[in-house]
Amino acid sequence: MRLPSLQGRRLVSALLFAGAALVAGAVIGACTSDEDQQQAQAVEQQTQQDQDQPAAQVSGEPRGNTIQLIQDRGTLLCGVKQTQPLFGNRDEDGNVTGFDIEFCKAIAAAVLKDANAVEYVDASDASTRFELLADGQIDILIRTTTITSSRDMELDVDFAQTTFYTGQGFAVRKDSGIDSTSDMANASICVQTGTTTEQNVADHFTDIGLDYEPTGGLSQDVAAAFFEGRCDVLTADASDLASRIVVRDNADDYKILPQIISKEPLAPGVRDYDSDWKDVVNWVVHGLIRAEEIGLTQANVAAMASNPPNTEVARLLGVPFEGGSVSTLGFEVVDAQFIQRAIAAVGNYGEIYDREIGDAIPRDCTLNALARPLPSEAVDCGPGEGGIMYALPYR
């Protein structure tokens, strides 16, 4: 386990040095071969010694107390995307808005008692987002980031509860006559570059035995090409597709196929080895989901807090039930009312979804629906459909 930033710097320096050394080595090699050999042996011994020591000092050590850091600073440094409508986007007035932003606010409300005490750090660049986190330039990364085993294991990042489930999907023009990938024989497909996007498409088309013609590149570039008619199909995360389409004037001309060919659970990321901080983030997300499950909303949370209908609501909101004592739930690092403040700031999960995403990505019967909706809000779903948003118990 090593810091990615360290790897990054090593990589760049090593490449620079490699170039310089090639030249230097060629010059030196001719005249001082004896010295060089001795040096090389010395180097080998030196490296051998290095290997005997633990490779990385980071492993297993506590990484400082992020909550303390945030509270001392008075602001939460939230790494967000600023180029993707619906999720994290900067509008003309410079305001950052979106689904991910609401979770920054909720966490700030929980930890700092002020939903506006957030500094939105631009983490739009996918290639440096994890380094921002590892270097401590942000406290938390909420930026449509997929949990994968390799990221979890190799990078200095721990993932909290998933806030949005999506997967690689396909967007087409409504008048294209394409209803599923089986209609895409020899189609021209704009493929957004990603860690596995290209492979997902290739694998899928091999499975269904069809050929296609890919044109690949960065998200905004391939989207632009698709909307100009360069390709029949655009493929990326379904949430990404929706956000590209919804901002267009002719959004109604396009549709996203229901077919999903990969798993992309998007979750907040925190630094490795800071369990308290990860716990708080986790339980804020679960708290917002739980609030929806039991009908707590931004509008009624104050009333509920002053007069909790049952012991669970009292526990969740950190208020006494019928004159009893307040349960801290064991959260010594934040006070008992942290979830109450989060709900008051941004509403429950369903309210956030409706406000920030709404009909752009329908929620009913997708993975993002509640696994246990209130009876009054239950929707009939087809076989194999249904939500998996399920809050863990607060007790």
Place this chain on the structure above:
Amino acid sequence: MSTQAPAPPSPAPGGPAPAGDVPLFYRRGFRRLLQQGLYVAATALLFWYIYDALNLREFGFGFLNDPAAFKVANQWLIDVDGVTSSRIEMYLVGVWASLRVVFVAILLSTVVGIVVGVSRLSSNWLVARMAMLYVEVFRNTPLLVQVVLVYAIFLVGAPIIQEVLNIGDFAFLSNRGLAIPWPVPDAGWWGAPDWFVGVWVALLIAIGAVAMTVRRQRQVRERETGQPHYANRWAFGIFAVGALVTFIVLGLPVSIDRPYVEGTRYLEGMVIRPEFAALTIGLTLYTGAFNAEIVRGSIQALPRGQTEAANAVGLSAYQRMTLVILPQALRQMIPSITNQYLNVNKNSSLAYAVLYDDLFRVAGIIQNKAGHALEMFFVIIVTYMLISLVISALMNFINARVTRVGV
């Protein structure tokens, strides 16, 4: 040098007076030892640093043999299926894509450079100003901007495939690309019986030999008589006519494949994709502007007497340029033009911005999936260096040939 190094106090051969009371630090021998010591130490440190960095990770190229599991369009003369082929094969597909762009851009930018460079010196006010405007616009704006702009113009300007521009049922233009007729072999290599290729190549060699002989004879006669005998034109004509006649006599086994549009796809024919076109045109316009300046500079560097002498013997403006000025200017411009060709190679990596799958982008896809950034960059650097070195070698060869004559 290493033999000198162990003897610090003795002055170098041919050095100044013996050391005597010169302080140690100012002695030449000590200075040399110190310099070499520092150099060796610095180099060793660099090697150690690299060695150390490499040791921290699994360094190796084994991952390149794994299945690629992605596809790349725009393959010409090859058809590598990304699903079953290995990563290194897909990388070579990218290298081939880069080479095609570099080759075409070098050819076109040279033509543009010569035409515009000569135009800049034209006595026609409009021609000279147009050439200057072109040079100043394309030389003073970033290549990335130009490439992206050309691509955007193609995407927005060309009709969508549903409204494809039909050029006489012969070619089709849309923002999916330009589809043109293309010769296609009927069967086998170029559709011929196996012996065809051998026979034709043998005939071509024979015709070539005849052409060269005629050329030499006409050159000799031109020198003897002073009358123009157009040796090159004759040689080229003989070769072209001979090649065509033998080709037809042997049966013309190639049919012309005319493109057509079905639904939203081009079928048959040859499709020049907008990504390829944008990158090639961008590189051509940008490099052409620099080449034009090199051509102009080389012409202006010639002594004015050359022009005056050409005028004095009564050559026309065209003859003056093609017989006197350009042949001399060419020799001067080759080293500078070589630099521009190397830049074309390096700048072709801007393919990234126009969705063209060159070697850099394919390497990026591999790296995204497999990691191993260090190895991948090593491969990329070596590839670009190899291409550059080949271009340099070819240009040095040409340079040696044209300067051998001596002015």
